[in-house]
Amino acid sequence: xxxxxxxxxxxxxxxxxxxxxxxxxxxxxxxxxxxxxxxxxxxxxxxxxxxxxxxxxxxxxxxxxxxxxxxxxxxxxxxxxxxxxxxxxxxxxxxxxxx
Numbered sequence: 001x002x003x004x005x006x007x008x009x010x011x012x013x014x015x016x017x018x019x020x021x022x023x024x025x026x027x028x029x030x031x032x033x034x035x036x037x038x039x040x041x042x043x044x045x046x047x048x049x050x051x052x053x054x055x056x057x058x059x060x061x062x063x064x065x066x067x068x069x070x071x072x073x074x075x076x077x078x079x080x081x082x083x084x085x086x087x088x089x090x091x092x093x094x095x096x097x098x099x
Contacts, residue, residue: 025050032056040064047071054078058085070097 009018
């Protein structure tokens with residue numbers, strides 16, 4: 001996915017440079033001071049969750065967060081935190097991928 005987004009950015013005029021980083025968000029979240037350079041975030045946390053990362057994102061002021069999660073308990077907790085910080089949940093798509 002990241003490679004496709006990077007290729008699209010390179011072929012489209014007028015877009016800001018795309019930056020990305022793969023990181024274990026459970027063990028090493030991106031801190032508030034690092035987040036101020038981003039306009040948006042895509043987060044796909046590990047099964048262990050990324051509670052610390054969501055706390056940092058909630059305080060960051062990033063306007064758009066795309067959040068992919070396979071743990072409904074973590075999703076409920078994290079979406080409630082983001083909602084308290086005045087983020088709006090605008091789109092949910094549920095996919096049953098396990099039998």
